[in-house]
Every structure is written in C-alpha cells, then in structure tokens.
Amino acid sequence: MQIVFSDQAPAAVGPFSQAIKSNGMLYLSGQLPLNPETMKFASDNVTSQAEQIFKNISAVLAEAGCEKTQVVKTTVFLSDMNNFAEFNTAYAAFFEEHKPARSCVEVARLPLDALVEIELIAEL
Numbered sequence: 001m002q003i004v005f006s007d008q009a010p011a012a013v014g015p016f017s018q019a020i021k022s023n024g025m026l027y028l029s030g031q032l033p034l035n036p037e038t039m040k041f042a043s044d045n046v047t048s049q050a051e052q053i054f055k056n057i058s059a060v061l062a063e064a065g066c067e068k069t070q071v072v073k074t075t076v077f078l079s080d081m082n083n084f085a086e087f088n089t090a091y092a093a094f095f096e097e098h099k100p101a102r103s104c105v106e107v108a109r110l111p112l113d114a115l116v117e118i119e120l121i122a123e124l
Contacts, residue, residue, distance in 0.1 A: 008059035010034035030119040046083040050090035076104040
C-alpha cells in the first residue's frame with residue numbers, strides 16, 4: 001500500500017489518508033467541499049460545494065497519476081436528497097462523457113455540516 005497526499009487538496013479531518021494506492025487501484029477517502037488554503041467551505045450551496053470537491057478530487061487523482069476517466073465507482077453522500085438534481089448537474093459537468101458506477105444516498109449529517117461528500121475508486 002502507498003499513501004497518496006496532495007497539498008492542493010484539504011488535509012484529512014480525521015485519522016485517515018486522502019487516498020491509498022493498492023493492487024492497481026486508488027481508493028480516495030470522502031472529500032468535503034473544503035478549500036485547501038482556508039479549510040473553509042467554498043459556499044453554502046450544493047453546486048459550489050460539489051465544484052470544490054471536484055477540484056479536490058482532481059488534485060488527489062493527479063498526485064496519484066490518475067485522471068477522472070480512470071474513476072470506476074463513486075459514492076455520493078447528500079445531506080438532503082432535494083439537492084439531487086442540482087448536484088447531478090455539477091457531477092455531469094465534471095465527468096462529462098465518462099460515467100463511472102455510482103451510489104448516491106441521503107445521510108442525516110455530514111462532517112462539518114457539509115451538503116455533499118464524495119468518495120471514489122479508480123484504476124491506476
């Protein structure tokens with residue numbers, strides 16, 4: 001196993017790694033919408049939070065030597081499923097023609113009261 005860390009993405013807010021490379025795969029921990037410079041949320045709407053998460057994901061993927069087209073599975077956690085359509089628009093804009101497998105669930109609460117969190121698995 002190899003730990004992956006990008007200073008262009010926020011440091012983990014707990015005892016875990018941003019991502020782990022193992023057996024030809026990359027496992028990226030849940031990303032919050034934190035700006036890595038301020039460690040504050042990009043904004044209080046789901047689109048801006050999702051866009052910040054995608055910036056953070058891109059930074060960690062790049063550090064691991066991956067691109068978004070290598071993502072095979074995402075798991076999305078929404079604090080409110082009423083934000084699904086708005087989130088889906090930002091998600092589609094990020095992944096474009098690439099369509100990884102995905103789960104999307106509503107949760108009671110996310111760390112730091114984020115509106116969205118995304119984790120993923122990618123091929124190396």
